[in-house]
Amino acid sequence: MTRHLLVTGGAGFIGSNFVHHVLGTTDDTVTVLDKFTYAGHRASLAGLPEDRLTVVEGDITDAAVVDRLVGEADAVVHYAAESHNDNSLADPSPFLDTNLIGTYTLLEAARRHDTRFHHISTDEVYGDLALDDPARFTEHTPYNPSSPYSSTKAGSDLLVRAWVRSFGVRATISNCSNNYGPRQHVEKFIPRQITNLIDGIRPRLYGAGLNVRDWIHADDHSSAVLTILADGTIGETYLIGADGEKSNKDVVEQILTLMGHDAGDYDHVTDRAGHDLRYAIDSTKLRTELGWTPSYGSFDTGLAATIDWYRENEDWWRPQKAATEAKYAATGQ
Numbered sequence: 001m002t003r004h005l006l007v008t009g010g011a012g013f014i015g016s017n018f019v020h021h022v023l024g025t026t027d028d029t030v031t032v033l034d035k036f037t038y039a040g041h042r043a044s045l046a047g048l049p050e051d052r053l054t055v056v057e058g059d060i061t062d063a064a065v066v067d068r069l070v071g072e073a074d075a076v077v078h079y080a081a082e083s084h085n086d087n088s089l090a091d092p093s094p095f096l097d098t099n100l101i102g103t104y105t106l107l108e109a110a111r112r113h114d115t116r117f118h119h120i121s122t123d124e125v126y127g128d129l130a131l132d133d134p135a136r137f138t139e140h141t142p143y144n145p146s147s148p149y150s151s152t153k154a155g156s157d158l159l160v161r162a163w164v165r166s167f168g169v170r171a172t173i174s175n176c177s178n179n180y181g182p183r184q185h186v187e188k189f190i191p192r193q194i195t196n197l198i199d200g201i202r203p204r205l206y207g208a209g210l211n212v213r214d215w216i217h218a219d220d221h222s223s224a225v226l227t228i229l230a231d232g233t234i235g236e237t238y239l240i241g242a243d244g245e246k247s248n249k250d251v252v253e254q255i256l257t258l259m260g261h262d263a264g265d266y267d268h269v270t271d272r273a274g275h276d277l278r279y280a281i282d283s284t285k286l287r288t289e290l291g292w293t294p295s296y297g298s299f300d301t302g303l304a305a306t307i308d309w310y311r312e313n314e315d316w317w318r319p320q321k322a323a324t325e326a327k328y329a330a331t332g333q
Contacts, residue, residue, distance in 0.1 A: 002027045006073035008060050008106065009080030010034055013184040014120070014218055016044035018079065021222035023048050033069055034080070035059050035098075043316050044183045060102035063109070070109035075116035075229060078106055081156075083122075084187060085149050089273060092148035099152035100159070107163045110171070117171040118229050119160045123214065123239070124150035125175060128276035131210060136280035137175075139237045146276055157237075164235045172232040174225060176240040177281040180302065181218035182309040186317050187324045189213075189248065190303075193255050194310045195317055203256065204328075207271030209249030212278035216242040217302040220294040227292045241281025242294040251303075258304055 005022060009015040010032030022028050031054040034040045045055060058065040060080050070076055080102060082088065082095040103119070110117040126137045127144030143158075145151040163169040180190045193203040224240040232238060246254075253263040286292050296302040310317060 002029070003074040004029045004031070004072065006031050006033060006069050006076045008033045008076065008078045008102075009040070011036060011040035011042060011044050011055070012079060013039070013044075013181075013188075014179050014221060015079035016041075016183050017181060017218035018077065018222040018225060019045060019053070020048065021219060022226065023052055025223075026226070029053070031056060031069055031073065033058055033060065033065070038320075039083070039185050041183070041316070061097060061105050063105050066105050067109045067112065070106065070115050071113045073115055075118065076106060076110055077118050077120070077225060077229065078103065079120045081120075081153065083149060085124075085147050086272065088147050088149035088152075092152075095148050095152045099149075099156050103156040103159050107159060107169060107171075111163060111167050111169050114170065116229070117160070117169055118225065118232075119157065119171060119173045120225065121157050121173055121175045122150065122153050123175050123177050123241075123279045123281055124276065125154040125157060126279075129278040129280060131212060131278050133278070136282040137239060138282045139239055139285055161235075170234050172228050172234060173237040174228055174240050175237065175281075176221050176224075177214035177216050177242070177244065177279060179218045179221055180215055181306050182313070183316065184218075185324075186320050187327075190251065190255070190306065191310060191317065192324070193252055194259070194307055195321055197255065197259050197261065198311065198314070199321070201325075203252050203266040204269045205248060205252050205266055206269060206275060208268070209252065210247050210277075211275055212245055212247050212280070213251075214241050214279050214281045215244035215246055215251075215299055215302075216240065216294065217296045217306075220296055223295065224286060224292050227290050228286070231290050233289075238286045238290070239281050239283050240286060241283040242296065242299075243283075244299045245278075245280055246299060254300070254303060255307065258307055
């Protein structure tokens with residue numbers, strides 16, 4: 001059965017990849033609601049079938065707009081979020097507005113219209129793990145956020161759970177590991193290194209680069225979300241990961257090697273305040289209960305494809321680059 005999906009934040013990195021995935025693999029139609037801050041780009045939705053895609057510029061804290069669009073949808077997939085840790089340290093207020101008030105506004109609309117709701121969250125709500133700890137995050141790991149960003153995402157998760165229990169909202173939650181792939185803003189770790197190398201600039205690495213992240217390609221995240229939307233149990237949380245644990249140092253060296261440079265051709269800069277040590281996702285529940293598996297068999301394959309995309313789509317990222325590097329330069333990073 002064809003569905004009409006409302007995708008919040010659908011012009012951002014992970015959201016736009018989801019919209020491409022939905023329109024490329026299903027017969028569903030999509031309405032994107034996006035505020036078009038610096039992280040949202042109309043170019044990220046270019047080339048998609050206009051008869052199946054509607055784009056609305058608006059804020060998820062705007063109750064009137066949200067109510068109308070949620071009332072027209074069969075399901076809401078909620079990607080919209082302020083998501084950059086460094087930005088949350090500089091000014092937490094937009095994170096409170098979007099991640100908490102925005103999620104509340106959407107949940108109230110879903111409650112009024114009895115609309116299926118899926119909430120996209122992050123593994124950062126769990127805090128971090130020791131570098132030598134063999135454990136990974138599961139759906140039962142206690143929350144321990146360490147930044148304004150992760151704190152507000154943790155709060156939004158708890159709102160969803162409360163609205164399921166208190167009001168019967170038909171919602172699920174997914175917490176995903178670090179995404180990479182096409183259409184990611186050049187402020188982020190992997191595209192910044194790639195685009196710096198394209199511009200002949202040596203990559204920069206926070207601290208010793210030993211911090212570990214669990215990487216997943218955005219296409220695999222998208223397929224997991226569709227699986228949860230179709231088959232997930234209401235009220236449940238699913239962790240999405242692709243067994244892609246890599247230190248930041250390993251990732252930079254891999255990018256350098258894939259782009260034809262010496263693996264050691266990078267600089268160290270002062271570490272970020274409150275920099276979490278390690279994230280690692282155990283996605284057993286998603287794989288065993290819902291039968292999901294990632295399509296990218298290795299991080300190497302996905303990273304090579306991502307490098308190719310940035311090389312071939314300079315017109316997409318070039319307008320962001322100078323301002324982003326100026327911002328980093330002002331902080332010595």
